[in-house]
Amino acid sequence: MNMTTTATDPARADRLYALLPVVHRMRDAERGYPLKALLRVIAEQVQVVEDDITQLYDNWFIETAQEWAVPYIGDLVGHVPLAEGGLPADTPACDNARVLVPRREVANAIRHRRAKGTLALLEQLAQDVAGWPARAVEYFKLLGRHQNINHLYPERHRVVNLRDMDALDRLGGPFDSIAHGVDLRRIDSHRSTGLFNIPNVGVHVWRLLSLPVTDTPACCVEEVGPHCFTFSVLGQDAPLFVAPQPEPEPTHIADELNLPAAIRRHAFNADPGAFYGEGMSLAIRAEGWAGSAGSAWVPLAQIVPADLSHWAYVPRLNQVAVDPVLGRIAFPPNQLPRKGVRVSYRYGLPARLGGGEYERPLHQPASAHALYRVGEGDGYLFHRIGDALAQWRQDDPDDAVIEIGHSxxxxxxxxxxxxxxxxxxxxxxxxxxxxxxxxxxxxxxxxxxxxxxxxxxxxxxxxxxxxxxxxxxxxxxxxxxxxxxxxxxxxxxxxxxxxxxxxxxxxxxxxxxxxxxxxxxxxxxxxxxxxxxxxxxxxxxxxxxxxxxxxxxxxxxxxxxxxxxxxxxxxxxxxxxxxxxxxxxxxxxxxxxxxxxxxxxxxxxxxxxxxxxxxxxxxxxxxxxxxxxxxxxxxPDEVLAAVRSRITDADRLYDEILSEQLRLRPQFTAERYGQPGYAQLATTCAPEITRGADDDSEMGVYHDLFQPQRAANLRARLNEFTPAGMHVGLLFAN
CATH class of the missing domain: 2.160.20 (Pectate Lyase C-like)
Structure with missing residues (x-):
């Protein structure tokens, strides 16, 4: 039964009345339907009982169960909520409960136990427990070693090849392939993290979302030249992000194309076709441009990866230079796009915030309203907002919606x-x-x-x-x-x-x-x-x-x-x-x-x-x-009060208070709008801020992401599914 069906549905509300003989319904109609009204009240209570019985059946299955029933199903399969992430609030449907007892983890509990110890499982845990895409790395495979004639490792016997620019670009990151010396520190140490050691396994997670912008005008940087553009319509330099592609099989270890990572210049240069194209990570449309051979989209063969840091690179005729790190585009100075440039690309942000092409609830007026749709193409009556406003003024409705249908x-x-x-x-x-x-x-x-x-x-x-x-x-x-x-x-x-x-x-x-x-x-x-x-x-x-x-x-x-x-x-x-x-x-x-x-x-x-x-x-x-x-x-009131109660010496107290004030000052990944980590609390921010909300989540705009609880739960689950003698660390890629 569809649970969205309510008591106001005439088919359900009048079903008891429909069972009466026709003669009684005729007499009821003559008296103004009092019997019909009575049976509707009775039918409403019957429907409440029926819907509850139907929902009880749905609650036996993890896919259809209500939020309050998920922990109980988890208990049946041996899933234990972790107190390290905090305790769920008393309200059954609270957001905190969904984070601490993830539905996906409960569903996969038995399958995870069978795959214990595999890298693919660690990546899957990051997705199921925290909702973060991840890449797992065994760091003993990156240790330099002496060669044995029976077990050769040709990629781990030499020093860094300075001619391999792509390998140098990946140095120190989750896609590192260069051999390293041993690091004796543990990867899960709370003091100082070490990576390259035999028992160390790292799980790199990506917290930023890769959000799309589709078929929107690029920005011409006129102060530099009419051939220079930025992907962002606001004209700022911003890195382009990958549109993540699904992994081919469950045992596959994620690479750059499977993760919402920023696009590197060398990766783009090595395989532009993996990133460029309609419906992919980025695309450029220059209708009527002489170099596009009659096509609106610039062909892949004419895309040239380049470093446009100072706009010094000048592309040749019939070529378009693209810098994915800065989000810049350069056309040949003597071959300009005459009809404008439109782009599709991805940008990074910690959450779906502000104006963006993401799914959001649309709030409809409570009463009947007039709708004026603005957009491009034959399906829209208005192509400008001013035209829709002029019609709205002429009609003068009490309630109206002007909806803009394109980016x-x-x-x-x-x-x-x-x-x-x-x-x-x-x-x-x-x-x-x-x-x-x-x-x-x-x-x-x-x-x-x-x-x-x-x-x-x-x-x-x-x-x-x-x-x-x-x-x-x-x-x-x-x-x-x-x-x-x-x-x-x-x-x-x-x-x-x-x-x-x-x-x-x-x-x-x-x-x-x-x-x-x-x-x-x-x-x-x-x-x-x-x-x-x-x-x-x-x-x-x-x-x-x-x-x-x-x-x-x-x-x-x-x-x-x-x-x-x-x-x-x-x-x-x-x-x-x-x-x-x-x-x-x-x-x-x-x-x-x-x-x-x-x-x-x-x-x-x-x-x-x-x-x-x-x-x-x-x-x-x-x-x-x-x-x-x-x-x-x-x-910092709480911390400073504790300091004053602990220290009595005046000089030491003054120094300690200054030190605590500096330590507690919020630190952000970026404070400028337009940068990927805008308003995101940095990993070096004090725990009193990152877990200072009333439900142990972080303070600020990204409170509802519950990232501290996600990280705590994920660390505990990774330790639970890591083989004996190994140390697993959670590393934030962005």
């Missing part, structure tokens, strides 16, 4: 005005990442994506990437702001409002001091979720008005520097807002009226609130010397 770049002014009670959702379709590139259209007015709202109106942005100018939300000019424009709601979901408006080639922001989101002269509630936004600035009259409620969850607020204001008011003043934050990383200073609640968050800059009497910060990192509401289990 194009829209360079057009966008001005939205909502009347009282009207709602509009501007969103990307599934598997699309439209880019709104706002440029300088007018010399006498600021150019931005402007939304003017009326009383009780609602605007929602979903799945978009906005660059070039900020998003400005304001009250209608024809309304009395203090009296009329209230009850409005602004929702930003799965969007990227580029910090600093745009990026330089090295990922530095072009306008670091400018806000990405401005809210002015408006009484509204604001919600930001699963998004990347720059500085948020709230400007309104504070006299006689309650602070604006702003809720931010699972997001990054990036001021482009720790000493710049991330959330504030006009002129770097205090924002008249009351914040509610959860699982958020704030890179910058926060100046607000109040914080109602902040949990599992990281604040890299100082936090200053005007009203400390209300609100609470719990399980957060907040720098010392901040003016905050009361704090509960926050860092």
């Amino acid at each position: 194009g770049v829209f360079v057009e002014p966008i001005d939205i005005t909502l009347r009282d009670g009207q709602s509009l959702q501007l969103r990307a379709a599934q598997r699309a990442r439209p880019v709104l590139r706002l440029i300088d259209w007018q010399t006498d007015l600021p150019d931005a994506l402007t939304v003017s709202m009326g009383q009780g109106s609602r605007i929602s942005l979903d799945g978009l990437l906005v660059t070039g100018r900020p998003l400005r939300v304001q009250g209608r000019a024809d309304a009395d702001t203090r009296a009329d424009v209230c009850g409005a709601r602004v929702v930003i979901r799965h969007c990227t409002l580029v910090p600093g408006w745009a990026l330089e080639g090295d990922c530095h922001p072009r306008r670091p001091a400018e806000p990405s989101l401005e809210i002015s002269n408006l009484r509204a509630s604001v919600k930001i979720e699963h998004s990347i936004v720059g500085t948020l600035r709230v400007m309104q009259d504070e006299v006689g008005l309650d602070p604006m409620p702003i809720e931010i969850c699972d997001s990054v607020v990036d001021a482009t520097a720790r000493d710049r204001q991330a959330i504030g008011g006009a002129g770097d003043g205090i924002a008249p807002a009351q914040l509610t934050l959860s699982d958020t990383t704030v890179l910058g200073i926060v100046d607000v009226h109040a914080i109602a609640l902040a949990e599992n968050c990281i604040f890299t800059g100082c936090v200053n609130v005007a009203r400390r009497q209300i609100g609470c910060l719990r399980f957060c990192y907040v720098p010392c010397g901040c003016r905050t509401p009361r704090r509960y289990r926050c860092q």
Whole structure:
């Protein structure tokens, strides 16, 4: 039985009524169907019992069981949850329980025991337990050794061949093939890790996702030359990632093509066909280009791997140079693409965050709504957002959705005005990442994506990437702001409002001091979720008005520097807002009226609130010397309190406090938007931060990944399935 069938289904709700003789149904119809209503209530309870019985049967199978039943099935096959990763919460369907008792590991428990000790099993464990692609390496096979005439190892008897550039490029990584001297340290030592020894086995895992961008315009780097392009539409240098291919057989050891790794120049040069092509890791489309022989896609034979670090390499006629490490493209200077360049490629990010071509839930309006679809091709009525907005203004519906169906770049002014009670959702379709590139259209007015709202109106942005100018939300000019424009709601979901408006080639922001989101002269509630936004600035009259409620969850607020204001008011003043934050990383200073609640968050800059009497910060990192509401289990407060209780000498206490403050300061793989490890906590970050949340997960935007629990469970499982006398280590490739 389909469990999605509900009691509102007429076929199920009226089945008892259908069993009555016709004469009784005729008499019931004459009296207004009271008997039908009674039997519907009885049928609803019958359906509840039937659905429960059906689900009980489904719970006997690991593929269809509910989350709460997975640990019980695991107990039947001898699967024991590991306390090292933490204990599941009391709520049966919590995310933590799914991480600590993985459904896939329970399903494969018996098969894993039969394959104990094999490299393929260690890779499979990483995928089943932690959800990370992995490559297992036996390091004794990389030890240099004296040759025996009966057992020759020709690849392990010599020093490094300096002419083998590909082997040198893989040196020290998970694909290393050069012979090494012995390293006596254990690979699983918590002090100092050693690799090259007889009992050492390493499991390299890739935590970054390889996310696609399909058929989107490339960016012409005009300051260098009209023949120079970057894969990223924002113009920054970013490495391209592999589109992982399935392994041919279960015993196969993963190589570079099977993992979401960054593409190396030498690997691309050795076999371009393994990476380049339509539907593969990268592809270039230059329609009408003279060198493409009439085809829209540049043929593989004309792709030249190159190092374009300083744009010094100039390709020959009918050739296109590609640098996968920097994500750059170079055409011949005298053979330019006249009709533009479109690319498909993969980029790396720790999670599905901001605007991207990943599957995400689409929130439909509660009532009937008008739908305007924007895209390329004959299936779309509108090819520009402005055309869809013009039709929307003409129709003037109460609820409407403008859906953008492809990953194009829209360079057009966008001005939205909502009347009282009207709602509009501007969103990307599934598997699309439209880019709104706002440029300088007018010399006498600021150019931005402007939304003017009326009383009780609602605007929602979903799945978009906005660059070039900020998003400005304001009250209608024809309304009395203090009296009329209230009850409005602004929702930003799965969007990227580029910090600093745009990026330089090295990922530095072009306008670091400018806000990405401005809210002015408006009484509204604001919600930001699963998004990347720059500085948020709230400007309104504070006299006689309650602070604006702003809720931010699972997001990054990036001021482009720790000493710049991330959330504030006009002129770097205090924002008249009351914040509610959860699982958020704030890179910058926060100046607000109040914080109602902040949990599992990281604040890299100082936090200053005007009203400390209300609100609470719990399980957060907040720098010392901040003016905050009361704090509960926050860092570095917990560690510093322990230091003060342990040390009484004043001079030693001062040195110890300084040392602990430096140790606890959050460290990130990258703090610049556009880099692969953006806002990801570094492996050298203090454990009080990486396991400082209320459920022992990490603080910040990637809290829901539960990476500490994954790593702890995986280490324990690897030790369980490693042969006696061997040491296995978990190594993070990115």
